[in-house]
Structures are given as C-alpha cells and as structure tokens.
Amino acid sequence: AKKAAPNAILAPNFKFEDMGIGGLDTEFSAIFRRAFASRVFPPGLVDKLGIQHVKGILLFGPPGTGKTLMARQIGKMLNAREPKIVNGPEILNKYVGASEENVRKLFADAEKEYKAKGDESGLHIIIFDELDAICKQRGSTNNGTGVGDSVVNQLLSKMDGVDQLNNILLIGMTNRIDMIDEALLRPGRLEVHMEISLPDEHGRLQILTIHTSKMRNNKVMDPDVDLAELAAMTKNFSGAEINGLVKSAVSFAFNRHVKIGTMAGISDDIEDLRVNMDDFLRAME
Ligand code: ATP
Numbered sequence: 001a002k003k004a005a006p007n008a009i010l011a012p013n014f015k016f017e018d019m020g021i022g023g024l025d026t027e028f029s030a031i032f033r034r035a036f037a038s039r040v041f042p043p044g045l046v047d048k049l050g051i052q053h054v055k056g057i058l059l060f061g062p063p064g065t066g067k068t069l070m071a072r073q074i075g076k077m078l079n080a081r082e083p084k085i086v087n088g089p090e091i092l093n094k095y096v097g098a099s100e101e102n103v104r105k106l107f108a109d110a111e112k113e114y115k116a117k118g119d120e121s122g123l124h125i126i127i128f129d130e131l132d133a134i135c136k137q138r139g140s141t142n143n144g145t146g147v148g149d150s151v152v153n154q155l156l157s158k159m160d161g162v163d164q165l166n167n168i169l170l171i172g173m174t175n176r177i178d179m180i181d182e183a184l185l186r187p188g189r190l191e192v193h194m195e196i197s198l199p200d201e202h203g204r205l206q207i208l209t210i211h212t213s214k215m216r217n218n219k220v221m222d223p224d225v226d227l228a229e230l231a232a233m234t235k236n237f238s239g240a241e242i243n244g245l246v247k248s249a250v251s252f253a254f255n256r257h258v259k260i261g262t263m264a265g266i267s268d269d270i271e272d273l274r275v276n277m278d279d280f281l282r283a284m285e
Contacts, residue, residue, distance in 0.1 A: 011079050019073045021066055022210050022239060023203020027194055028070065031057065035169075035192040036078060039123065056159060056170040056190035058131070060177040064240025065196045068129065071171040075125045080169070083125040084109075088133025091151060099134075100154040107158045110168045121167045131172040132179035152181050159189045198238055205231035207239050211246045215275055222276035230280055248283035249275050 016025055035054040038046055059067040075083045084106055093099045110124035134151040172190050174180055184190050208227045215221040253275040257267045
C-alpha cells in the first residue's frame with residue numbers, strides 16, 4: 001500500500017488569532033481535525049493507522065461569510081503552494097471539450113510535481129468557488145449543452161485519479177449545497193463538509209475588531225466608537241457586509257475633510273481625520 005507521508009508542515013508560529021478570520025474558530029478547528037491533521041502527523045504514525053489523507057472538503061453557506069478567506073488561510077497554515085483559485089462559471093466554456101481541459105489543467109502542476117518528487121512534493125490547493133455552477137446541468141431536463149455533466153465527470157476522474165497523489169487538496173465552495181452533485185460529496189472526493197454560516201454577535205464583534213484594528217492602532221478611530229454596540233446592531237450582516245460597513249464609515253469621516261465646489265480638494269485638517277461612532281451610525285443607515 002502507498003504510504004501517506006505528511007506533505008504539509010504547520011507553518012511555524014501559526015496562530016489562529018493572527019489569521020484575520022472572525023468568529024469561525026470552532027469551524028476552523030473542526031476542519032483541521034477532520035481534514036488536515038493527518039497531513040502534519042509524523043509519517044510513521046500515518047502508516048501505522050493505515051489512513052489516507054483527505055483530498056477534498058466542501059465549505060458551504062451564505063455569500064461573504066469568509067469561505068474564501070478560510071480556504072486561503074488553510075493553505076498558509078499548511079505551508080502549501082499558492083492556491084489555484086477558480087470559479088465554476090469561469091471553468092465553463094461554450095467550446096466543446098474546453099471546460100474539461102480547464103479542469104485537467106488545474107491538476108497538471110500537482111501531477112507533474114508528484115511524478116518527479118512523489119511524497120516529497122509540496123501540497124497543492126485548488127480552491128473551486130461557485131462549484132454549483134458546473135453541477136446545475138447534470139441530469140436536468142433543460143440541459144442545453146451537457147457541458148456541466150462532462151465537467152463534473154472530469155473533476156470526478158481527477159479526484160479519483162489523485163488516489164495515488166497525496167499532494168492535492170481540493171476546497172470546493174458554494175452557497176447552494178443542494179445543487180452539488182452527490183457523486184462529488186462521497187468519501188475520497190469532497191468528503192468533509194463544513195457549513196460557514198452568518199456570524200453571531202460574538203463573531204461580529206471579532207470581525208469588527210479585525211477590520212478596525214489598523215485604524216485603532218494608528219489612533220485614527222475615535223474612542224467613542226462602541227464596537228460591542230455595533231456588533232449588536234448588525235444582526236444578519238455577513239463578514240463581507242461588516243467590512244463594507246467599516247469602509248462606508250471611513251467615507252463619512254472622509255467627507256468632513258473634502259471640499260467640494262470651485263476650490264475642490266482636501267482640507268488642511270486632513271491629518272485630524274478620525275472615524276467616529278456617528279460615522280458608523282450613518283453607514284448603518
Ligand atoms: P462568496 O460565497 O461570495 O465567495 P465568501 O464566503 O467566500 O463569499 P469571502 O470572500 O471570504 O466570503 O469574504 C469576503 C470578505 O469579507 C473577506 O475578504 C473579508 O474582508 C470579509 N470577511 C468575510 N467573512 C469574514 C470573517 N469571518 N472574518 C473576517 N473578515 C471576513
């Protein structure tokens with residue numbers, strides 16, 4: 001049997017708190033345990049257990065909740081190669097065969113390195129966003145082109161083919177897990193599924209803290225800004241929307257220093273710019 005050597009090592013001094021992901025610590029540690037721990041075990045132990053590495057995971061949940069962020073940080077944590085990021089619609093191509101070719105190319109680098117170096121090769125991560133887009137047409141009656149079908153099949157054959165490849169990790173992402181072809185979700189394929197949902201109040205506070213850390217450290221945030229209150233007010237906001245809120249608050253602060261009219265420009269007191277609670281409240285509106 002093929003031995004599963006660790007081809008990822010934990011990045012030195014890795015700390016979850018430094019990753020800039022708010023409110024997903026439970027999810028992160030669950031994914032680590034279920035999907036990656038074996039990659040950093042000593043090789044002897046992996047052999048003794050007789051296990052194979054997880055080759056694929058699926059992150060699902062509403063848009064803007066940090067799925068891409070999480071996938072990228074997982075790569076950093078595991079000292080992986082710079083991930084390849086693709087999305088479903090981008091892979092689909094109206095020309096016959098081109099979509100399958102696009103999928104094939106995704107795996108080419110990892111395959112090449114594995115041929116040359118075997119288990120010594122580094123970990124290659126493929127982030128596949130909007131995975132549902134390639135599944136939509138499979139088996140549906142209004143299937144115009146059948147492109148989706150063959151793309152899913154190509155992906156399946158690549159995933160099954162990577163049986164010998166220990167150096168690949170596919171991270172699929174979707175807002176519509178119900179659309180994902182079941183064949184893709186089986187063991188050996190995208191076998192670990194993790195829901196990334198909207199942040200709760202505690203998570204929102206963490207995200208607000210992350211996205212205002214620079215302005216706080218650089219003292220351009222007014223001490224009157226009450227992040228806990230904002231966390232309470234932003235029910236149903238995604239991480240991306242919280243990020244948008246912070247940007248919008250900055251633009252309200254900025255407005256105080258922009259002169260419009262014949263002498264349009266920036267006012268002299270620009271150095272005094274402070275983002276205050278009122279800016280956040282206006283941004284909320
Ligand atoms: P989509 O389904 O639309 O692709 P996504 O879940 O992949 O969305 P991201 O692209 O990871 O979302 O998030 C967009 C941006 O929103 C991030 O770059 C980050 O700035 C912010 N963000 C989202 N979630 C979080 C979070 N949990 N912690 C910190 N920032 C977040």
